[in-house]
Amino acid sequence: MSAVDLARLQFAATTGIHWLFVILTMGLVPLVALMHTRAVFTRDPARRAVRERMTRFWGQLYVINYAVGIVTGLVMEFQFGLSWSGLSKFAGNVFGAPLALETLIAFFAESTFLGMWIFGWGRLHRGVHVTLIWLVALTAYASGFWILIANGFMQHPVGYAVRDGAAYLTDFAALLTNSSALVALAHITLAALTTGGVFLLGISAWHFARGTEETELFRGSLRLGTWVSMLASFFVVVIGQMQMPVIERTQPMKYAVLTDSGVAEVQRRLVAQHGPGDYVPPEGWIHLSMNTMSIIGNTVSTLTLVAVVLLWKDRLVRRRPMAYLMTAMIPFTFVASVGGWVVREVGRQPWLVYGRLTVEDALSHVSRSSLVFSCALFIAIFLALAATNWTLITRFAVRGPDATQLGATEPLPDDLPGSPGGGADDKQPVPAF
Structure with missing residues (x-):
């Protein structure tokens, strides 16, 4: 493999694995926030206890995914300097700000709110506590927004001017309203909710x-997961089709390859516009990934619609084969989302910044042996x-x-009202929310 191929393999593998964490994080956190909100506003103590246990159970799975996944995110941006210094030199002045904002939001704001939510059980007022998990959800999607703003510039560069071989931001509003980023954000949001909904549905079933x-606990999460995945999977297909005019x-x-029409004509136009070169991306990868994503998306949409109908009188869970089928859907939602990223990224080839910077020109001056070592090391760590x-x-x-540990810690003595440092008027223990 050439140095370019190794660098591409390294970034593709690490990004793809990292994306598996991201899609579940974005899909689960609003559902956990919704569970927590329902628990807080439930007056009946018995039902509130069940909904609290539901929140803690699914919240723990979310926290595990977030905690391990954030480690994979730490190295992503460093690879721009490691393997793609040409990209940083050309476009760093434009997408450096979105990447910096994403880092501040994900690794500071989101992590801080999540930490306060994790350790706030039994210590914070329930209104403050539930607000924290909604802030976690908000910052998770804000982080995704800034990443897609940076990626959208690479897909369709706007709002910039080139001076001395480097791009400089001239129109921040154009960068923020880039259609290549905003339509993709809507598509990814619905894909994440589909993934989170199927995750709830599958484990509950x-x-x-x-x-x-x-x-009662799993009936509630089953219904929530079924309805969310059914609605989100339907609209994710609709929004996916809405991207085609933007791509065209x-x-x-990319549009010509996806529709199998006019590839040779587009190749002639691009040669006339950008000079000699092969501007046809790997057609096999694009078709395979697009077909995989489409087939899985439509299958999940159909099966979740059937599942909604079978919710009546618990028919969904009374039929074991159907229940196990819901569980079997879980990994396929991740496969579909990775397929979508392959279409988006591979379809841009040979450009790294479309029409402005090729992959070859963006590669750092790194030896092949160094890339072999770093590629093997990064992939091994990410797989682990x-x-x-x-x-x-x-x-x-x-x-x-019963194995849930999130929120299981009893309040510390000085957290209890009536104790030194606590409230003197209320002698009752602090509620769980």
């Missing part, structure tokens, strides 16, 4: 199929982290709510 005493306008070669993540998630998901 598994517990019903195996027999569970937590029927901004990346005609992914295996660790899913081992932990599977273990705690199978054990059920």
Whole structure:
């Protein structure tokens, strides 16, 4: 493999594995926030206790995924300097700000709010506590927004001027309203909610199929996951089709490959515009990824629609084969989302910044032996982290709510009202929310 191929393999593998964490994080956090909100506003103590246990159970799975996944995110931006210094030199003045904002939001604001939510059980007022998890959800999607703003510039560069071989931002509003970023954000948001919904649906159905005493808890999460995944999977297909006019306008070669029309004509136009070169991206990869994403997306949409109908009188979980089928859908949502990223990124080739900077020109002056070492090391570490993540998630998901540790710590003595440093008027223990 050439140095370019090794650098591309390294970034593709690490980005793809990191994306598996991101899509579940974005899909789960609003659902956990919704569960927490329902628990807070439930007046009946017995039902509130069940909804609290539900929040803590699914919240723990979310925290595991976030904690392990954030490690994979730490090295992503460093690869721009490691392997793609040409990209940093050309476009760093434009997308440096979005990447910096994403880092501040993800690694400071989001992590801070999440830490306060994790350790706030039994210590914070329930209104403050539930606000924290909604702030976590908000910052998670804000982080995704800034990443897509940076990626959108690479897909369709806008709002810039080139001086001395480097791009400089001239129109921040154009950067923020880039259609290549905003339509993709809507598509990814719905894909994440589909992933999170199927995750809830699949694990809940598994517990019903195996027999569970937590029927009310898993019935609630089953219904939430089924409705969310059904609605999100329907609209993710619709929004996906809405991207085609944007692709046709901004990346005609990708559109030609996707529709199998006019590839030779687009190649002639691009040669006339940018000079000699092969501007046809790997057609096999694009078709395979697009077909995989489309087939899985439509299948999930159909099956979740059937699942909504079968919710009536618990018919969904009374039929074990159907319940196990819901569980089997979980990994396919991740495969579909990775397929979508492959279409988006590979379809841009040979450009790194479309029409302005090729992959070849963006590569750092790094020896092939260094790239072999870093590629093997990064992929091995990321695979180990992914295996660790899913081992932990599977273990705690199978054990059920009784093994949940999130929020299980009793309030510290000085946190209790009536104790030194606590409230003097209320002698009752601080509620769990």
